Amino acid sequence: MDNLYKRKIVPDPICPLCKQEVETVEHTLLLCSWTARIWKSEPLQIKVSRTGLTRIDEWLYKMKADPNHTTKFAQIAATLWSIWKDQNNYIFGHHPLQPKQTVFRAAALQENYTKWHQKSKGEPPTSTHINRWHPPTPNSLIINIDASFAPVEVAASDSQANKGTVEHRGAIACICRDSRGHLVDGFAKPVAVSSAEQAEAIAFLETLIFLSNKSQLQLKVFSDSFLLVQSFST
Structure with missing residues (x-):
């Protein structure tokens, strides 16, 4: 400045x-x-x-x-x-x-x-380690959630009142797999959010609501959002 x-x-x-x-x-x-x-x-x-x-x-x-x-x-x-x-x-x-x-x-x-970008000399790159998926036990589900976020400028064809403004659009998704690794349930939907972190949080909340009728099962929820995981571990 x-x-x-x-x-x-x-x-x-x-x-x-x-x-x-x-x-x-x-x-x-x-x-x-x-x-x-x-x-x-x-x-x-x-x-x-x-x-x-x-x-x-x-x-x-x-x-x-x-x-x-x-x-x-x-x-x-x-x-x-x-x-x-x-x-x-x-x-x-x-x-x-x-x-x-x-x-x-x-x-x-x-x-x-x-x-x-592992660069320690003499140490193999972390990418050589393969994390294999392990199915859950019977009467349990593995849940994977994800979210995306992208600010989108309103197109010129839209109303003049909104022309040049920015809409914050996102999408969330959840998939459920059983002990055989089969996809048994899930959802995907657009959301109006103002940040990627907000999209991840809404994905988690919507997933909890979506799974509320499956309380008889053991559920393991996974997310690739470090901030979301960190928020629940502190």
Whole structure:
């Protein structure tokens, strides 16, 4: 924002989040009041000092060289990306800022990167390990749920009142398999949501409602949403 102000692209260089300081890269990613809450939270627990902080690249170099933070560097990188993305979602999409969710998203990003980009020398890639599906026991079901989300701009052919606006559309699905691995039930439906996380949560809620008449069976529900699983395990 500070650079845009100097180029006379925006009229105000003040941070749109805290509305207290000039929005520089260092302020946005490290020093803003909402950002500071993220760095202080678990599992990072990093206190960013304003003393001597002049450039983000210098701060990253110090974090990389500090033995107390070396093992956290992947978390730091993922957190920086999540902060930047969530700030843009707030400014341009009016999504509320939720520091805890930003931390969860960073953890999910790091986990996915570690899973698919294993680079430890002498260690076989994690992708060589095959996870085989195991059928449930009799009188039980395995439930898989999933969701998708995509903001869609209203087409020009739509009403002029809505032209140029963005609709948030998603879809949820659930499949049920028995002890023989056969598909025995399930559903899929569109939903109106404002984020991928909301779509995953609605998928879980709709699945519970859908399975309410199957309480006599043992149910095992699986989701590939790290944030959803993490929410229930904390």
